[in-house]
Amino acid sequence: MCSPDAVLSTPSVGFYRIAGVSGYDYPSASSGxxxxxxxxxxxxxxxxxxxxxxxxSACVVTKTSDGTTxxxxxxxxxxxxxxxxxxxxSQCVNTCTPLPPCPGEGTSKKDTVSLxxxxxxxxxxxxxxxxxxxxxCGIKCTSGIASYNDVSGQSSVYCESYTFxxxxxxxxxxxxxxxxxVPSTIKAxxxxxxxxxxxxxxxxxxFAQVNNVGMCLPSGTQFSGGSSTTTSTSGxxxxxxxxxxxxxxxxxxxxxxxxxxxSGNVTYSGTTTGTDGINQAGxxxxxxxxxxxxxxxxxxxSLPTETNFNIKAQGNPxxxxxxxxxxxxxxxxxxxxxxxxxxxxxxxxxxALADIIRGIVLMLSAIVAMRAVVTK
Numbered sequence: 001m002c003s004p005d006a007v008l009s010t011p012s013v014g015f016y017r018i019a020g021v022s023g024y025d026y027p028s029a030s031s032g033x034x035x036x037x038x039x040x041x042x043x044x045x046x047x048x049x050x051x052x053x054x055x056x057s058a059c060v061v062t063k064t065s066d067g068t069t070x071x072x073x074x075x076x077x078x079x080x081x082x083x084x085x086x087x088x089x090s091q092c093v094n095t096c097t098p099l100p101p102c103p104g105e106g107t108s109k110k111d112t113v114s115l116x117x118x119x120x121x122x123x124x125x126x127x128x129x130x131x132x133x134x135x136x137c138g139i140k141c142t143s144g145i146a147s148y149n150d151v152s153g154q155s156s157v158y159c160e161s162y163t164f165x166x167x168x169x170x171x172x173x174x175x176x177x178x179x180x181x182v183p184s185t186i187k188a189x190x191x192x193x194x195x196x197x198x199x200x201x202x203x204x205x206x207f208a209q210v211n212n213v214g215m216c217l218p219s220g221t222q223f224s225g226g227s228s229t230t231t232s233t234s235g236x237x238x239x240x241x242x243x244x245x246x247x248x249x250x251x252x253x254x255x256x257x258x259x260x261x262x263s264g265n266v267t268y269s270g271t272t273t274g275t276d277g278i279n280q281a282g283x284x285x286x287x288x289x290x291x292x293x294x295x296x297x298x299x300x301x302s303l304p305t306e307t308n309f310n311i312k313a314q315g316n317p318x319x320x321x322x323x324x325x326x327x328x329x330x331x332x333x334x335x336x337x338x339x340x341x342x343x344x345x346x347x348x349x350x351x352a353l354a355d356i357i358r359g360i361v362l363m364l365s366a367i368v369a370m371r372a373v374v375t376k
Contacts, residue, residue, distance in 0.1 A: 003096075006094060008093070009092065011091060013078075013081070015076075016076055018032050019042070024036050024040065029051065029053050031161045032058075032059070036072075047064065049062070053074065054075055054076050082278045084096070099133070099134045100132070102132060105166030108142070109161065110128070110160065114158050124144065124146050124223075128140075128141070128159075129176065136168060136175055137164055137168055138166060138168065139162040140162060142163055142261060144161070144223075145158040147185075156185045157176075158183060159176065188204075188217060195207055195215065199214035201249065202216065205249060206221075217243050217245050220245065221245045223243040233262065235259065236259075252273060253273070253275075255272050257269070257280075
């Protein structure tokens with residue numbers, strides 16, 4: 001396998017020979033054609049030659065007196081090549097196997113790699129290199145943990161998935177190393193091991209669960225939940241989230257949601273931020289402090305009780321049907337009790353109305369009677 005800085009080809013040590021005749025050897029094809037004709041007079045006086053490259057008719061010799069031409073061959077005679085190279089035409093080619101090309105930009109890969117000791121602050125999205133079939137290729141972390149040390153000025157990145165940048169990189173100090181667990185350089189030493197809550201973590205660190213494993217993380221550590229996309233005929237919705245451990249041990253999560261229409265155009269992009277517990281990929285539920293809603297309210301138990309209705313029924317009132325009676329009496333009020341209270345139905349208004357109606361009826365009756373007498 002060729003190393004990243006290996007020389008893959010180099011010009012070989014050799015010469016160009018005119019017409020296959022030994023002794024007419026030149027450093028280049030063009031100088032050989034012209035020199036053999038006009039300088040060395042291979043064809044005699046009065047000839048010129050021009051041409052380059054190799055082949056049976058690469059050189060054209062012209063007789064100046066009448067302009068006739070004659071094609072002549074130019075051949076390359078190889079000399080020696082460095083160790084590990086072989087002659088190929090006029091080149092010495094390295095015999096090592098070339099490294100495969102790096103994947104195209106945006107190609108994603110779910111793999112767990114770690115990178116420590118980076119000078120300067122790096123976060124999720126940090127650029128680094130990862131081995132890809134022998135080639136060191138540029139990558140950007142899209143999901144994982146990035147912890148920055150304010151004192152040393154260095155950071156560590158634990159990456160669970162990444163995308164390729166499409167380019168290669170040769171700085172070996174930035175090459176990520178495959179790992180299976182979170183490196184100890186990222187975690188803080190817990191008060192109780194293993195930690196189960198924020199109380200088990202030292203000051204300035206927060207509690208988190210990564211793939212169902214509890215750990216304490218220093219302030220400034222970032223988590224990324226990666227990116228999830230839901231597609232339909234009308235478009236797509238992409239959600240990405242990043243969580244940061246605060247100096248007080250709380251965790252702040254920022255979520256960005258992007259909507260695209262069926263043509264791939266962004267129709268909306270919004271960001272929300274909230275403080276909560278952290279739970280990395282592979283986990284169910286939330287970790288961190290439980291929400292305190294205070295004491296439950298106390299209700300008054302002395303509620304009113306149900307009582308039976310006690311209705312006092314009265315006898316049926318008696319009305320006089322003698323329309324011409326000179327005296328009449330109004331029925332006594334009907335009284336009853338309900339829900340501990342006494343109620344009464346008074347007939348006085350009805351009786352007063354009956355007296356008025358009685359008078360009207362008597363007057364009308366008299367008029368009708370008088371009319372009957374007069375008519376007869």
